[in-house]
Amino acid sequence: MSSVPLKPGAEAVAGKGWLLAHKWLILRRSSQVGILLLFLVGPWFGLWIVKGNLNYSYTLGVLPLTDPYLLLQSLLTFKLPETLALVGAAIIILFYLLVGGRSYCAWTCPVNLVTDISSALRRRFGLKGGAHLSRSTRFWMLGMTLVVSLLTGTIAWEMFNPVSMLHRGLIFGMGFAWMVIVAVFLFDLFVMRSGWCGHLCPVGAFYSLIGRVSVLRVQLPGRAACNDCMDCFAVCPEPQVIRPALKAINGAPALIFDAQCTNCGRCIDVCSKDVFAFGPRFTIPVSAQSIVGGTAQAVPK
Amino acid sequence: MTTVTQSKAPVGNTARRQFIADTSRMACGVGLLGLGLGLYARHATALPPAAIRPPGALPEDRFSSACIRCGMCVRDCPYDILHLARPEEPMSTGTPYFIARQAPCEMCEDIPCVKACPTTALDHSLKEINKAKMGLAVVVDHETCLNFLGLRCDICYRVCPVIDKAITLDPQTNVRTGRHTLFIPVVHSEHCTGCGKCEKACPTEVAAIKVFPLYMAKGQLSSHYRLGWVEKEKAGGSLVAPEIEHRYNMPEGMKYEHGKGLSVVPPGEAAAPGAVPPAPTFKALQGNKL
Ligand code: SF4
Ligand code: SF4
Ligand code: SF4
Ligand code: SF4
Numbered sequence: 395m396s397s398v399p400l401k402p403g404a405e406a407v408a409g410k411g412w413l414l415a416h417k418w419l420i421l422r423r424s425s426q427v428g429i430l431l432l433f434l435v436g437p438w439f440g441l442w443i444v445k446g447n448l449n450y451s452y453t454l455g456v457l458p459l460t461d462p463y464l465l466l467q468s469l470l471t472f473k474l475p476e477t478l479a480l481v482g483a484a485i486i487i488l489f490y491l492l493v494g495g496r497s498y499c500a501w502t503c504p505v506n507l508v509t510d511i512s513s514a515l516r517r518r519f520g521l522k523g524g525a526h527l528s529r530s531t532r533f534w535m536l537g538m539t540l541v542v543s544l545l546t547g548t549i550a551w552e553m554f555n556p557v558s559m560l561h562r563g564l565i566f567g568m569g570f571a572w573m574v575i576v577a578v579f580l581f582d583l584f585v586m587r588s589g590w591c592g593h594l595c596p597v598g599a600f601y602s603l604i605g606r607v608s609v610l611r612v613q614l615p616g617r618a619a620c621n622d623c624m625d626c627f628a629v630c631p632e633p634q635v636i637r638p639a640l641k642a643i644n645g646a647p648a649l650i651f652d653a654q655c656t657n658c659g660r661c662i663d664v665c666s667k668d669v670f671a672f673g674p675r676f677t678i679p680v681s682a683q684s685i686v687g688g689t690a691q692a693v694p695k
Numbered sequence: 696m697t698t699v700t701q702s703k704a705p706v707g708n709t710a711r712r713q714f715i716a717d718t719s720r721m722a723c724g725v726g727l728l729g730l731g732l733g734l735y736a737r738h739a740t741a742l743p744p745a746a747i748r749p750p751g752a753l754p755e756d757r758f759s760s761a762c763i764r765c766g767m768c769v770r771d772c773p774y775d776i777l778h779l780a781r782p783e784e785p786m787s788t789g790t791p792y793f794i795a796r797q798a799p800c801e802m803c804e805d806i807p808c809v810k811a812c813p814t815t816a817l818d819h820s821l822k823e824i825n826k827a828k829m830g831l832a833v834v835v836d837h838e839t840c841l842n843f844l845g846l847r848c849d850i851c852y853r854v855c856p857v858i859d860k861a862i863t864l865d866p867q868t869n870v871r872t873g874r875h876t877l878f879i880p881v882v883h884s885e886h887c888t889g890c891g892k893c894e895k896a897c898p899t900e901v902a903a904i905k906v907f908p909l910y911m912a913k914g915q916l917s918s919h920y921r922l923g924w925v926e927k928e929k930a931g932g933s934l935v936a937p938e939i940e941h942r943y944n945m946p947e948g949m950k951y952e953h954g955k956g957l958s959v960v961p962p963g964e965a966a967a968p969g970a971v972p973p974a975p976t977f978k979a980l981q982g983n984k985l
Contacts, residue, residue, distance in 0.1 A: 436770070449789075450765035450813050458813065464763055468814070471760035479763070479813035531721050538729040548736040548760050552789060558764065559782060562789055566766050569781025 402517070402628035403664035410666070418659030425501045433565050448502070448561045449552075450479060458482035463600040464558075467543040467551060487604060493657065495605025499591055499598045500631075500658035504560045508575055509591050512582035513631065524586045529634065529654070532599035539596050556590070557597050588631045592654075605653035612655055612662070613673040614639050614648040620669050626661035636661065640669070647678045739787045744907050746784075746792040747891060749777055750800065750827035751809045751818040755908065762816035764789030771811035774801045795891025795906045800829060802856050802890050825857060830889030831912035832862070832882045832904055840903035842878050845869050851880055851893035851904045860886035862893065880904065884913055 406415040413420075433451070435441040444453045450460045460482030465475065490498055499506055515521070542550035552558060556574050563571035582589045591598055617640055626640075627633045635652035637643060662670040742748075742755050749768050752758050768791050769777040776798040777791045786792065791808075793800060802824045809817040821827060832851075834840055841848035842864070855862045864878040882904075891906040906912075927933055945951060950960050 442770075445770045445811075446765040446767050449763045450767065452767065452811075452813075460763070460813070468760060468763055473757070473761040473815060475761075475763070475814040476812070476819065482813070528717060528721055531725065534721060534725040535728075538725050539732070542729050542733045542736065543760075546733045546736050547756065548739075548787070549763070550732050550736050552764055553732060553736050553739060553787075558789065562764065562766065562779060563781075566769065566779045567781060570783040571781065574782065 402625040405623060405625065405666035406664050408666070410668075415663050418663050422501055422658055423507075426504065426507055429502055430504060430561075430564065433561070437565055447558065447565055448504075449558055450482060452478070457485070459486055461558075462487050463597055464549065464552065466600075467539065467549045470540060470543045471547045471549065490601060490604045491608050492610060494608045494610045494655070495601040495603065495653060496598055496656040497605075497608075497610070498601040499595075500656035503557055503591075503597070504564070505557050505575070505578060505595075506591060508560070508579050509582045509588070509631075512579055513588065515583055516587060517628065521583070524584065524589075527586060527589070527593045529593055529632075531593050532595055532602075535594055536596035536599040551596060555597065557595075592631055602653040605655070608653075609674050609676075610657060610672060611675045612639075612650040612657065612659070613671050613678070614650070614669050615671055615673075616665075616667055616669040617642070617648050619667040621667055623666070625664040625666070626670070629660045629664050631656060631658065649673075649675065649678050651675070739785075741786070742792075742908050743785050744911055745794050745796070746780075746786055747795055747800075747830045747889060747906055747908065749791055749793070749808045749817055750802075750806055750824060750829055750888070751812075751821035752829070753816060753818065755910070758816055759787040759790055761814050762787075762790050763814055765813065766791070767811040767813060768808040768817060771807040773803065773807065774798065776800060777808065793891070795830075795894040796902060797895075799891035799895040799906075800827075800888075802827070802888060825886075825888060827888040827890070828909060830891070830906040830908050831884050832887050832889065832891070832893050832906045833912050834880055834882065834904045836899075836901075836903040839899050839901070840880065841899065842880055843903075845871070845875060845877055847878060848898065849878065849880075850896050850898055854892045854896040856890060856892060857886050857888060861888065 403415055409415075432444045433447065435443060436445060444451050446452055448461055449464050450458070452458050458478040458481050460475075460479045462483040465479060465483045468475065493501075539551040542548075554574070556578050559571040560575050563569065563575075578590045582591075586593065620640060626636055630636055632652070632654040635650050635655045638646040638652070639648055639650045642648070657672075659670075659672065662668075662672070739759070748755075748758060749772075753761055764779065764787075766779050766789075769779055776793040778793065779789050779791055780786045782788045804824060806821060806824050806827075809819060809821055812819070834843075834851075837843045849864065852858060852862050852864055860883065862880055862882050865881050867877045867879050869875040869877045889906050889909070893904045894902045894906050897904050923934075945957075948960050949957055951957055
C-alpha cells in the first residue's frame with residue numbers, strides 16, 4: 395500500500411466538484427447525526443419522537459426496534475422477551491437485509507463517527523503501520539461474546555460494548571463511558587488502522603452476517619475506466635473488499651459481494667472515473683461484464 | 696535434526712505454520728479477553744445495597760440477563776426516579792435502579808415502568824403495585840431512630856403507602872424512664888413494597904430506616920422451626936396434653952404458682968405429694984448448699 399495517495403479524492407473534487415465528491419459522505423453524516431438527534435430531542439427538549447436507545451427503542455408509540463445481536467445474547471441466557479422486542483428485532487433484520495448488513499456501521503453506529511475521525515487524522519498526518527491483526531478476529535470476538543453469555547448467564551458484551559456505552563451515554567448520561575470511547579479512538583489512531591470497526595467489533599461482525607445476503611450493494615459499472623489512482627483503497631474502511639470486484643479476480647463480477655463492505659459509499663464519492671455506484675445484488679452491470687469476457691458472468695460464491 | 700528439517704521445509708509449509716501461529720495467537724488473545732469479560736460480567740451482577748430495582752424486577756441474577764438496558768422504564772417513570780447504571784457504578788452497566796434516599800418510588804397505580812419494559816426483566820404479571828417487592832425496609836439503627844430514643848417521630852410510619860400493614864408502631868416499656876412507652880417501628884416483609892418512602896422521609900442526618908434489596912434484608916428460619924402459638928392455632932388447641940401435670944424442679948422449700956411466681960413454702964404446710972420438696976430454710980436460696 396505504498397502507493398496510497400495522501401489526499402484521496404482530490405481528483406474527484408477537481409472533476410465533479412466538491413459537493414458531488416462528498417455526496418454520500420454528507421448523506422451518511424446526516425444519517426448518523428440525524429439518528430442521534432432523534433434520540434436526543436426527547437431528553438433535551440421533551441420532544442418524544444423516539445424513546446430508549448439503540449438496544450431497544452420505541453418510535454412515536456408504534457415502531458419498536460431491537461438490536462438483534464443484543465437480543466441473541468439475552469436469548470442465550472434463556473430469557474424470552476416480550477412480543478414488542480421480538481417484533482423490533484425482526485424489523486431491524488429485515489431492514490438491514492435490504493440496505494446492507496454493515497450499513498448499520500456506516501449509517502447508524504455512533505462509534506463510527508469517532509473511528510472515522512481517527513482514520514481521517516491518520517490520513518492527514520500520514521500515520522502508517524501499527525499492530526497487525528487478522529480482520530477475522532471480529533468473528534472470534536463475536537463467538538466469544540456468545541459463549542461467555544451462555545456460560546455466565548449474562549449479556550456479556552453489554553459490559554464493554556462501546557456502541558451502546560456511547561449511545562446510552564449521550565442520551566442517559568455518560569459517566570466514565572467516555573474513557574472507553576477515548577480508548578477506541580486512540581487505538582484506531584495509533585495502534586491500528588480501522589482497528590476497532592475493521593478488526594475487533596463483534597457488533598459489526600454480527601451485522602456482516604446479515605450482509606452476506608443483503609440486497610443493496612456497491613456495483614462497479616465503470617471498472618474498465620479505473621486508472622489505478624488508489625483513492626478508493628485509501629478511503630475504504632475495508633479496502634480488501636474492493637480488489638476482487640475492481641480487478642475481476644478469478645472472474646469476479648463487477649459487484650462487491652464481500653459482507654464487510656459497509657455501504658458507506660465513500661468509494662463512489664472519491665472516484666474521479668465514476669467506477670462505483672449503488673445497486674441491487676441481482677443486477678450485475680453490463681458494461682463491466684464485457685471487459686472480462688464471458689468469465690464475468692460467474693455467479694458469486 | 697529438527698532445525699535442519701525446518702529450514703528445508705517448502706514455502707507452503709512455512710506459510711501454513713505462520714497461519715497456525717497467527718490464528719492461535721488471536722484465539723488465545725480473544726480467549727483471554729473472554730475470560731476477563733466473563734469474570735467481570737459475573738462480578739457486575741452483584742447489586743450495591745443502596746441500588747433498588749424498579750417494581751417487578753426479577754431476582755438480580757436473572758434480571759441482569761433479561762434486561763436489555765434500553766431505558767424505557769426510565770423514560771416512562773413520571774417521577775423520573777430511575778437511572779441507568781453508568782460504567783463506573785458497581786453494578787451491571789446500563790441497568791435501571793433508584794436510590795431511595797434521593798427519590799423513592801411513588802408506587803404509581805398503573806405501574807408505567809413495568810408496562811414500558813420490552814422484556815421480562817420487569818415482570819408484566821405484576822398488576823397491583825402494593826404487591827411489588829422492590830426491597831425491604833429495615834430499621835437499621837436502633838441507636839439513632841428517634842422512636843427508639845423515646846420520641847414520637849413516627850414519620851416513617853406516617854409516610855408509608857401501606858401504613859399499618861407494611862409498618863406498625865409496637866408499644867414497648869421504656870425501661871430507661873420506667874414509666875413511658877416506646878413506639879417501635881416494625882416493618883412487615885409480607886406487605887412492605889420496598890418503595891423507600893420511609894427512608895427518604897426519615898429526618899435523622901443518616902436515615903435510621905433503610906431499604907435494601909430483599910436478598911440482603913431478609914433473614915430465614917431453619918426449615919424445621921415451628922412457632923408454638925401458630926401451631927396451637929392450627930391445631931385448635933394446645934399440642935401439649937393438658938392432663939400431664941407439669942412438675943417444676945424447685946429448690947428445697949420453694950414453690951411456684953402460675954401468676955404469683957416463686958415463693959417460700961410456709962413452715963407446716965405439707966407439700967403436695969409429688970409436688971415441691973418440703974421445708975427448707977430461706978438460706979437454700981443462697982446457693983451454698985447443693
Ligand atoms: S467498498 Fe466502498 S462502500 Fe464499501 S466500505 Fe469500502 S468505501 Fe465503503
Ligand atoms: S411505580 Fe411509578 S414511581 Fe415507581 S418506579 Fe415505577 S413509574 Fe416510577
Ligand atoms: S425497560 Fe426493562 S429492559 Fe429496558 S432498561 Fe428497564 S428493565 Fe431493562
Ligand atoms: S419501604 Fe417503607 S414506606 Fe415503603 S412500603 Fe416499605 S415500610 Fe412502607
